[in-house]
Amino acid sequence: MAEEIVRVEDLRKLFPRKVRREGAKPWTRVIPGRGSVTEPFVAVDGVSFEIRRGEIFGLLGPNGAGKTTTIRMLSTLLEPTSGSATINGYDIRKQTSLVRQSLGAVLTGERSIYWKLTGRENLEYFATLYHMPPRTAKQRIQELLERLDLAHRADEYVERYSSGMKQRIAIAKALLANPPVLLLDEPTIGLDPQSARNLRELVLEVRSEGRTILLTTHYMEEADLLSDRVGIIDSGRIIALDTPERLKGSLRQLDVMKLELHDYDPALDGVLASIPAVENVVSSPAGNDGAWYVSLHARDTRAVLPSVIELVGSRSGRITNLQVAQPTLEDVFIAHTGKQLRD
Amino acid sequence: MGQSTLTAPSDTLARPRVSAGSTLRVLLAVARKEWIIFTRYPTWVIAIIVWPVIFPLGYIFTAKALGGPNGASLHAFERLAGTSDYISYIVMGTVMWMWLNMTLWDIGFHLREEQMRGTLESNWLCPVPRLLMMMGASLAKLSTSFIFLILTVIEFRLVFGVSLVRGNVPLLLAVVLLTMPSIYGIGVMFASLVIRFREANAMVFLVRGLVSVFCGITYPLAVLPVWMHGVAQFIPITYAIRDTRAAALSNASFAQVAPDLAKLGAFAVVLPVLGCLAFAYTERRARRTGSLAQY
Numbered sequence: 001m002a003e004e005i006v007r008v009e010d011l012r013k014l015f016p017r018k019v020r021r022e023g024a025k026p027w028t029r030v031i032p033g034r035g036s037v038t039e040p041f042v043a044v045d046g047v048s049f050e051i052r053r054g055e056i057f058g059l060l061g062p063n064g065a066g067k068t069t070t071i072r073m074l075s076t077l078l079e080p081t082s083g084s085a086t087i088n089g090y091d092i093r094k095q096t097s098l099v100r101q102s103l104g105a106v107l108t109g110e111r112s113i114y115w116k117l118t119g120r121e122n123l124e125y126f127a128t129l130y131h132m133p134p135r136t137a138k139q140r141i142q143e144l145l146e147r148l149d150l151a152h153r154a155d156e157y158v159e160r161y162s163s164g165m166k167q168r169i170a171i172a173k174a175l176l177a178n179p180p181v182l183l184l185d186e187p188t189i190g191l192d193p194q195s196a197r198n199l200r201e202l203v204l205e206v207r208s209e210g211r212t213i214l215l216t217t218h219y220m221e222e223a224d225l226l227s228d229r230v231g232i233i234d235s236g237r238i239i240a241l242d243t244p245e246r247l248k249g250s251l252r253q254l255d256v257m258k259l260e261l262h263d264y265d266p267a268l269d270g271v272l273a274s275i276p277a278v279e280n281v282v283s284s285p286a287g288n289d290g291a292w293y294v295s296l297h298a299r300d301t302r303a304v305l306p307s308v309i310e311l312v313g314s315r316s317g318r319i320t321n322l323q324v325a326q327p328t329l330e331d332v333f334i335a336h337t338g339k340q341l342r343d
Numbered sequence: 344m345g346q347s348t349l350t351a352p353s354d355t356l357a358r359p360r361v362s363a364g365s366t367l368r369v370l371l372a373v374a375r376k377e378w379i380i381f382t383r384y385p386t387w388v389i390a391i392i393v394w395p396v397i398f399p400l401g402y403i404f405t406a407k408a409l410g411g412p413n414g415a416s417l418h419a420f421e422r423l424a425g426t427s428d429y430i431s432y433i434v435m436g437t438v439m440w441m442w443l444n445m446t447l448w449d450i451g452f453h454l455r456e457e458q459m460r461g462t463l464e465s466n467w468l469c470p471v472p473r474l475l476m477m478m479g480a481s482l483a484k485l486s487t488s489f490i491f492l493i494l495t496v497i498e499f500r501l502v503f504g505v506s507l508v509r510g511n512v513p514l515l516l517a518v519v520l521l522t523m524p525s526i527y528g529i530g531v532m533f534a535s536l537v538i539r540f541r542e543a544n545a546m547v548f549l550v551r552g553l554v555s556v557f558c559g560i561t562y563p564l565a566v567l568p569v570w571m572h573g574v575a576q577f578i579p580i581t582y583a584i585r586d587t588r589a590a591a592l593s594n595a596s597f598a599q600v601a602p603d604l605a606k607l608g609a610f611a612v613v614l615p616v617l618g619c620l621a622f623a624y625t626e627r628r629a630r631r632t633g634s635l636a637q638y
Contacts, residue, residue: 015632015633016632069633072633075468076468076630077464077467077468077630077633077635078630078631078633079630079631097470098470100468100469100470101470103468105465105468107464107465107468108461108464108465111460111461111462112461112462112464112465113462113465114376114380114460114462115460116379116380116383116384117376117379117380121376121379124372125372125373125375125376126465126469128365128368128369128372129369129372129466129469129470129471129476130469130470131361131362131365131368131369131470131471133365134368157383170465173465
């Protein structure tokens with residue numbers, strides 16, 4: 001078998017979108033041909049990557065970047081507009097059934113299972129949909145329930161489970177047919193910190209069994225912790241792709257200064273960016289109490305620090321915390337896009 | 344997490360071992376799942392027990408009032424309907440209407456319910472034909488309808504002393520069996536439209552309204568204007584209601600209703616095919632537009 005178990009080449013997805021015709025009155029209804037035109041919205045714009053067998057590949061990007069659309073195309077739920085992809089050697093356009101048999105996917109998290117069935121009934125149902133013989137299915141289900149610490153609650157309705165347990169049942173469902181590839185779309189979203197940590201451990205364990213995992217996330221810590229390689233995606237394009245260490249290493253010539261301020265005026269971003277040796281400045285509110293975070297990338301922190309303190313002090317707010325930090329994947333994203341992941 | 348390890352992923356397992364047996368198991372698994380979920384909402388069970396008796400009562404009492412003392416004014420009805428047993432006559436029509444109504448709601452909203460629950464995608468991620476899953480769901484609804492029909496027969500026997508299974512029983516069963524594919528074909532068409540438009544209440548109200556007016560659920564078609572007869576002949580329920588009444592109330596023979604049976608047979612072929620085509624279109628469109636994930 002080829003080293004690469006997932007191959008994606010120049011995948012594109014366009015959705016038709018009705019927009020108001022130029023010059024149309026603001027109250028005109030958006031009806032095709034009358035006051036509106038249909039324009040393509042590019043959700044995924046020529047994405048290419050390969051995933052090696054046994055690798056965890058993270059797609060990191062903000063909401064609306066094209067992560068979920070990509071994963072839905074790979075899982076055969078969406079038809080690509082152009083481009084190609086194979087999973088386990090099977091074409092996602094022409095061999096949809098074989099692709100689906102090669103995949104375990106958790107796309108809608110805890111909503112992907114039936115809450116009015118018990119955990120065991122859910123697994124029995126989906127095992128049948130994977131054409132598993134009843135005896136094999138029974139054995140496999142018990143194995144998964146024990147492995148995921150769900151055996152003691154297996155005969156309770158899923159609606160009584162915690163979010164973490166529901167997510168584990170969804171993962172058990174994805175693992176039922178013993179697929180070589182697992183697709184996880186934002187697997188820890190909505191989970192409490194403890195459940196999220198447990199789930200990340202589980203993902204690493206599943207990988208150690210030889211499975212290949214493609215996960216999407218907008219949590220840069222998650223992508224950093226779990227992924228062997230990360231593709232950073234924004235506006236439907238992969239803008240950087242490498243191991244987390246190499247991606248962060250690409251910024252080593254830059255220092256990352258993290259400031260916490262009170263009563264900051266974001267209009268100052270441009271002024272700070274005009275300081276010689278400053279490459280990027282991105283600010284965001286830290287809460288409702290007037291606190292702000294500012295990330296500043298500079299070639300020489302020592303040289304720019306006095307100017308930064310003076311500018312902020314004289315024009316806007318006061319600095320409550322300042323540190324020079326190691327670059328994170330978020331800094332990589334900022335360096336490529338000039339905006340933050342949460343934007 | 345537990346300490347046991349899982350079986351390593353296997354490329355051989357990546358090939359589905361599809362057989363007639365496993366396909367039948369899929370069909371039954373979907374039906375079983377639907378049935379289990381149905382029974383876990385007890386109010387639904389109560390509804391199918393109470394509804395068959397409650398629904399026709401309004402029509403029956405209206406007929407009783409219009410019939411006058413001792414049914415003195417029923418001659419005109421008897422002349423047009425061919426029977427003075429207006430209770431059985433009304434019940435036959437309302438049962439067929441309720442059956443269609445249940446099918447439109449149950450099968451028509453099946454995909455939409457899955458979509459809103461979030462389980463539609465996880466089902467469609469499995470390596471089985473999606474139409475097979477739809478058929479499994481229809482099978483579950485068929486069993487619910489069967490229970491509904493049985494309960495109706497029993498309840499009317501007990502409450503009104505009316506036997507609905509009488510006259511030419513083989514013909515009665517043949518009409519019901521021949522009507523089934525049409526009703527489920529309409530149901531699958533509806534399920535597809537609901538996914539397409541994500542709102543079906545208006546369409547369900549329209550269809551059941553048309554059926555209740557054009558198919559003569561409580562009155563003979565003879566009272567309708569001529570142009571309405573033209574519309575009624577394109578609705579299979581018209582023939583189903585007319586022939587169940589003919590079989591049960593007038594002891595009609597197969598030969599007497601043969602033209603109607605032929606039309607019901609044609610509907611039984613055409614409507615399921617249209618249902619499958621609508622479903623295939625919806626499935627393809629959903630893959631192109633991503634509408635599966637939209638609410």
